[in-house]
Amino acid sequence: MDAVQISHVTRTFGEVTAVDDLSLTVPEGSIYGFIGPNGSGKTTTMRMIVNIFYPDSGEIRLFGDGRPENSSDLIGYLPEERGLYQKMTVQALLEFYGELRSGRSVKTEVAAWLQRLDLSARAADKLETLSKGMSQKVQFIATVIPEPKLLVLDEPFSGLDPVSAEAIRAAILELRRRGVTVILSTHDMSLAETMCDYIFMIFRGKKVLDGTLESIQERYGDDTIRVTAPGGIGNIEHLPGVEQVRDLGQVHELRLARGVDPQDVLRALLAQARVTSFSLAKPSLHDIFLRIARPAAQEVKNAAA
């Protein structure tokens, strides 16, 4: 069964079309990554899934026939802009959010999650006394108590230190193992690559990518070469067949034009640099993201000029 089924949904704000005729299916038990530049429509789509915004047209179904307005108790939602009642204690706040969603006492779950995320000692403290990382962990717990069937996380790792991020990441994966469907938005492409079963990219309100990482990369083919050259690779941007060069520090990533033979590029490289590694690769998600979004950014830049 699909956890979320979005059919031809459009949502406008005044003159701006935030989401334009979007259709998307999120399989139950999967992790679905939403990517896209700021203002592209990710948050609006998420808000429609959790019934904070209503589509102007189209339809959203959850777990078969359920409409979002009837299914909010099944959803845990972590908004991008987080806020908690600072004067409440951690324990009281988590019980409040848990009871709000379930209508029952959630003391046991609260204790278990506090222990799991190493916050038991701060249960009686007011939120205003916690560090930002701790507050984010509390907010995450508030989202998953009681355990939802669908978790919608808008940039769950933003602002987190690596230790807290790892704790949240492990918790999300654990929830997925227990059958919870996870939708998360992120600007961290490597995280999306490693964590998500499916990736959906929205750009200017329209769906531009949707599928597994492999299927997406397949569409772009083996047009990427990764080169390591300790002494630098010289001026290769003007080599025939090389469309773009990205300096990643230790590695350079070259994108080839369609039909170019990588052996020709290797020969040209060897003629001007000492190459220690050379590999053919599929484009990274980051690269694909830039290929889609950068022309638009360039358009904006040109318009401003």
Add this chain to the structure above:
Amino acid sequence: MRLHKVFTIAKRDYIATVRTKAFLFGLVVAPLIFGGGSIAMSLMKTKPDVRDRHVAIVDHSGAIAEPLVAAATTKNERELYDKRTHQQIVPRYVFEVVPPVADSKEQLLALSNRVRHKELVAFLEVGKFALRPTKPSDDNGPALGVAPKTDPDTRVSYYTNASGIDEMRGWLSGPINDGVRLARLAQLGIDIRQNKELLTAAPIEGLSLLERDPKTGAVQEARKRSELEGFFVPFAVAMILAMIVMVGSAPMLQNVTQDKSQRIVETLLGSASPLELMSGKVMGSVGVSITSSFLYVAGGVLAVNTLGIAGMLPLTLIPWFYVYLLADVVMLCAFAAALGACCSTPQDAQNLAVLLLMPCMLPMFMLVNVLRQPNGLFATAMSLVPPFTPILMLLRQATTAGVPIWQPWVGLVGVSIFAFATVWGASRIFRVAILMQGKPPQLAQLVRWAW
């Protein structure tokens, strides 16, 4: 609407509010205002200010000063001391007769300065023609029409920098007019000093209407009624209601704005619909209002008991008080929630606070007019305007005249419909505005959202 969500939100908001220092401060201050005020009044009764009251009198008529001084002497002899305790209970009135001089203005200025220096509490200037109801065309000529009230020659002027309703002024009217009448009669050759009862005023006492005792069938004695009963009780009841409503609903505007600016709202909306969220917040405020009402009402009861006017409180009003309180708080809190949803910053909320207070403040400006004629057209019409009904109808019901039995019910129906419409419209505004940031919407936009 899922009620458990509404109750959970209401419970949190209620607990959060009643634990604030501001609320606890209010709890202490409210009874102090009502209870402490009345206790202070009682103490003032037992410890009156008995310092001598020195008053100068410039009598251009030559007929008023003497009887006034005599009346003050008699008053001092009769009333100065408590007959049982022999303690002085009222101040002594000491009159100083000042002969008129040619430069009247300079004389009045000198006396004014003496009042300023607290040598006198006041001074009187009796006009040259104060004995005559009309002023002659000139000093020797015949009377011409009614003298204007502002004419200093025909009036008695009382100069003071004390408040306009000081005790002295109230007392002066009797002996001055007695003196005037005596002098007039004397001019006509009638000497009534041997029969002073001719000038004794007949007392008028306000009494309630008679009723038949439903148990015994006997006609009951009418109760004495005072100005307190006619003015203070209705006024106090309406004021208490207005205060509780304002105390209960005003924080809602800030609370919603705060939840919005601190990004708490979106998390809540992930678990509850806008209507559930708003209803929970309104219900929390109703709880706060009812809690504070118990204390205000208790303070009020303490005050009337201390003042010895407990019998004047019509107990049948209490159910109406709570019905109107409920309706008014729901109405204003929903309105406040909608306004709060439109604000992005606490400053925006402050600017809009005046709008929220209007339904409580406007009836306050009408109180005196309504009390003058509680069943007049103005009072009846205004008390049937739903936003004003709770305060004005309750005020009218608390007057001794009462209101026709159908009016509170019609008012209640109007208020209920209006409250429902407010909640409905507010929830629509709330739903649209709660996640909006930036410039607050225009009035036309609000109306469009509500519709």
